[in-house]
Amino acid sequence: AQTVTQSQPEMSVQEAETVTLSCTYDTSESDYYLFWYKQPPSRQMILVIRQEAYKQQNATENRFSVNFQKAAKSFSLKISDSQLGDAAMYFCAYRRSFNYGGATNKLIFGTGTLLAVQP
Amino acid sequence: SQTIHQWPATLVQPVGSPLSLECTVEGTSNPNLYWYRQAAGRGLQLLFYSVGIGQISSEVPQNLSASRPQDRQFILSSKKLLLSDSGFYLCAWSDRGGGYTFGSGTRLTVV
Known part of the structure; x- marks a missing residue:
């Protein structure tokens, strides 16, 4: 069975700094x-x-980018220029491809990381 | 565009009372539908999923049930609520492109 692990229950970052x-x-x-x-x-x-x-290329969305290491089964999120509005719980999730057939394709979540942004 | 509606947003119910939470999707057909529960301070647990009308699969044994009477309607029910049913309930739908869209959630408190 697939599992997702987030080992950081809480993280803190200063505004405008970068956090992973x-x-x-x-x-x-x-x-x-x-x-x-x-x-x-x-x-x-x-x-x-x-x-x-x-896809070997890491996804990027504005200030958010990932470091996807398939062989290591690692998928980290980098937030650049952190803003106060980034404070939230962040969940990593896995979903199998439809190519495997079946119809569940359920999303499997990690336990989350609570991110605090300090002004 | 696709939208998902979930209601009510907040619900306080006494132990032993029935429950009905509703979720509807617009802008898509034959979606996969899901009910998740999030206990306080914890991750999301999949409760039920449905791949079509009348087709329900349960992930964990529990006091709840689900039904899909129409293609874009998914209902979470209970005949008699327990204190342990308290939590935050999220409905979601998925497409073949891998994307998941969540409803705004229902905060259920059983007293």
């Missing part, structure tokens, strides 16, 4: 998706960035 959140996963599959979701105090789940496993 760690995520590792375990799977025997070669084709899958990885995601980072942000959950602010409103508890709405917001997609931050996603990565297709078959």
Whole structure:
């Protein structure tokens, strides 16, 4: 079974600085998706960035980028120029590819990292 | 564009009372639908998923049930709530492109 591990329960960063959140996963599959979701105090789940496993290039969305190391099964999130609005719980998640058939394709979450941004 | 609606946003129910949470999706057809629960300070746990009308799969044994009476409607129910059913419930749908979209959630407090 696939698992996702976030080893940092809490992180803190100064405003305008850079922070990296760690995520590792375990799977025997070669084709899958990885995601980072942000959950602010409103508890709405917001997609931050996603990565297709078959793509070697790391995904980037404005100030958010990932370091995807497929062989190491590592998927870290880097937030540059941190802003107060970035303070939230961040979840790493895994989803198998539709190419494996079946219909579940459920999202498997890590336990989350609570990010605080200090002014 | 696709949207997902979930209601109510907040609910306080006594132990032993019934529950019905509703989720509807617009702008897509035959979506995969999911119910997740998030206990306070913890990650998300998948409760149910559905790949079509009337097709429900349960991930964990529990006091809850789910139904999908229409293609874009997903309902989470209970006949008698327990204190342990308190939590934050999220509905979500997914497409073949890998994307997941979540509803705004329901905060359920069982008293």
